[in-house]
Amino acid sequence: MRKITDRQKQVLEYICDFIDEHSYAPSIRDIQKHFGLKSTKGVKDHIDRLVEKGYLSRTEGTARALKVIRDGDKATRKVPLIGTVAAGLPLLAEENIEDYLPVSADMARTEGMFFLRVNGDSMINAAILDGDLVLVRPQPFVEQGEIAVVRIGDEATVKRFFRFNTRVELHSENPDYTPIVYSDEDEDIRIVGKVTAVFRTL
Amino acid sequence: MRKITDRQKQVLEYICDFIDEHSYAPSIRDIQKHFGLKSTKGVKDHIDRLVEKGYLSRTEGTARALKVIRDGDKATRKVPLIGTVAAGLPLLAEENIEDYLPVSADMARTEGMFFLRVNGDSMINAAILDGDLVLVRPQPFVEQGEIAVVRIGDEATVKRFFRFNTRVELHSENPDYTPIVYSDEDEDIRIVGKVTAVFRTL
DNA sequence: CTCCTACCTATACATATGTTTACTTATGAA
């Protein structure tokens, strides 16, 4: 990223703070007043340079149309919490959205991701506890041994997924539970997605 | 929340979408054009009513100063990741901020919260693994047995905190580690804050 | 029916805001 002068940095910071506080960008004259300048031109120059150098974007001729371009913008994505696993939940039914949680776009890069609340202690050795939220990326496959959300009939569970010759095994991370074994061709079992993150509130 | 008409709902949705796309709010005339209206007055009326009914807030006389008031706004807070625990880290030093992660404002209600990356397996039985991020609320006390970030001299650790008569005990959640015992009055030990959430990316 | 509200047109008007031209001052590089 190209260098900016100290003054330009001050202006950029003021714009950031202003947007943070008001939810809309400052006008050129707002900035002018803040810095005690006697002309709008100076401000305009600063903005033009910040745009040239890639720190700001704007729509010309439009009021308060400044946007700060953040370094690898930590955008947020609202991810729906759609239910609890290990209960007979109507997966992916929009009616069942309990809440939306904002998640770093880093974590939820794909469209269609969702949260499930985990019920029970079957994954306790994978450090997923009862009540934890898992972030799921929908996909029809996972790598050997990855933690997946699997639908068996009308129920869904979180398990480690293994595929061998002609069978599929779902392993709990708890010695009290024995692996669930299915035939390779059983239509009743389907991978819903891969667990990509775990969230817990204490 | 007071009811709004279908038309008002349409306008509100358009405003939401516009802000989503442009990062700045539409002008009255933007909205007018979108709905194919021939006067600005109608739009103004809608906005006034949406403000009255609590769905919008605005700064009068200011261009593009609309703000959508979201239902129990799932706002986001940028929480800094300031280092790794169990290393001799200069805690809370702003220079050490590695990154900012957006977190649901529900989780980070307090000012000054921060993330620490947990190093090691000393809390494995509390389902906090090596590499997990813990969200910390700075406070000088915790309840008996809660998980806290504690500073011992120049180092910090995550441990369950217990205070007995004249001593303080820090318990790991791993049988391989023995509790650390300190005198009640030892100046060298201090509670930094309470661990309020755990985040893990798989 | 009468009154009220939602919704809309038409037409101005006031001002908030972006844009531009012309100059000045200071600083550092060539």
Add this chain to the structure above:
DNA sequence: TTCATAAGTAAACATATGTATAGGTAGGAG
């Protein structure tokens, strides 16, 4: 020195945008 750039003053200018006044139509509540 000479040139380029950063930063700023001054004074207009153009237009984007909010606001106001005066009506008009349709439907529901009383």
